[in-house]
Amino acid sequence: MKRLVREIIIAIVNEYGPQEMPKRLSDPFWFQALGCVLGFDWHSSGVTTTTCGALKEGIKGLEKELGLFIAGGKGGTSRKTPSEIVGVGEQLSCDPEKLVYASRMSAKVDSSAVQDGYQIYHHSFIFTKSGDWAVVQQGMNDANKYARRYHWLGSKVTNFVVEPHQAICCDSRGNTLNMVAGESDEARKMTVILSQVKPDTLVSEIKKMQNLYLPSRHHVDVHDIHPDRLYKIFTKTYETVPKDFESLLGIEGVGPKTIRALALISEIVYGKAPSFNDPVRYSFAHGGKDGHPFPVDKEVYDRSIEILRKALKQSKVGNSEKMDAIKRLNYLDA
Template structure:
């Protein structure tokens, strides 16, 4: 039986992803998905998408606003653009999206089913059912506006959909996973993101089975008109049943990345691994022109998103330190570094397809080294790390929605050790 895996608050953000970032997100998201499928299989990629902490970290490492609701739209859009052209090779198909695109999902699934030989009509029914459950059976104050459906050639699937509450300026993301799913109305969610917003009517909870049956019986016995009159004079006194505590990711409303948002020892582990493994595994082994120390630092964080265990993603803000953010938080997107990261990964995945796993193995070793070193690694304070990134932003091709980052006066960078 699929279970909830966690929850989080997602501040509502408006605006668009600029084309220069959206194109790169599609390329980076696709090649990271290829790497995951190569190492762990398509089903594991679906499990990752169904994990709310990993999903947020995945979006953050791609340069999207690390804490905002916009990650959901931008990640699903990037995967749709990046993976669908490779669907014949990877066996992954991304449908749906925001607004009118969400309503096209059933038709997209039928077309995919006709093309690859799976039951697209049944999948389209799944799409409608999960949307109904999260909009009608789970009445939590959030209006659905986004529905993404990722399906494999084997008919396995993940659904990610999101609703908004304009009154509280908070979004809630719902994750579904076909693996282990036995019922659409009895605790079906793999995860729901979002802190409770008062009393919630959740008729999809397994504990609500008596309530669902009672509603049907009352409707049959009394009819809708009499029920409406009776309900109008009743005082609602909800009973809250005990529920196991789940991990909660509380994404703050502040835009900037602060020291408390990052597990610093893990950042230091990644920096130490980049310094130690970089000269051996990257400058000499990968032989991608122009790969330097800064690119290896980004690759260390990307490698963790590809290979890290679920417990590694409690601080998605840390992954924004790979490629910054479009709104200059934590700093402008370092375009030159971003492009080198994509080039290294594409080269490694291409070689792996030909049977040469040495380069893609180097990325995996980088992640393993970071985890080994983080217990004892020391490095710059968070403030010093951020100061250096901002000072060198122009050198790295820094860019944001406000334009290209101009050169700044080079000031001494504090080297205090945290």
């Protein structure tokens, strides 16, 4: 698998340049197709971690020659991403700190600004020497046992906190506190204003709200927020005086509970409601012939097959490996 992905990457970089890899990996269809052609289970959450792992191992030793680098990974490895980026050092023709910021902010958005019940446990940061980048990260929901994959493409991110994703993939949708949705603009502005209010005032407002009965449609439970525990971080935001929502989100210690509390005050006290629309758009699967989790979309299915064929044709693997892969693909066609 590492050998095959190594040759696929070499072929793509030789043909299109290193900047093509972030573009392709940010495409959920192409990423899924790559995982399938490498032999991973199409319907397993492991396709994300194993494909990213194979990519990172596949180009090991060739990073400087390719002008392509991959940092991060699963679990504890994901926390090494900043040091791995900085470690590339002189091989970059751009400021590594900008890439470190992109890595940290993308992780912060998907763990705190998009509260969908999926705990992020995998973060891969793909970047080139000139500063092109993409993020593929994944979260797991312990309640429904589904995984959710988040795709980012640096060249398409004009604002880290306003519709920044290239795609979000999952087979399950639900209610989500989505502070990066376009319709959350007023709520974002209000949370910044509130973050500059004295902590005693904020804590007092939350305690008042805990005596209220919110309508059943509301997806943030005020009783899950513990005002006294938030006092310290409210003090920090008050002293820092963030200029916008991105700055607020970037403050160390500001996490899901802080954002939930500020969003709740924003809505209940000032009528500035955030979006609760789940931003997931794509699914891990092509669908099932029995209609579950949804009917097969043949056009999408054919597109994935064509992507696989092109990837194989462009690879430089030995003839036997190439033909075996194409035979397996043709067998699926029958």
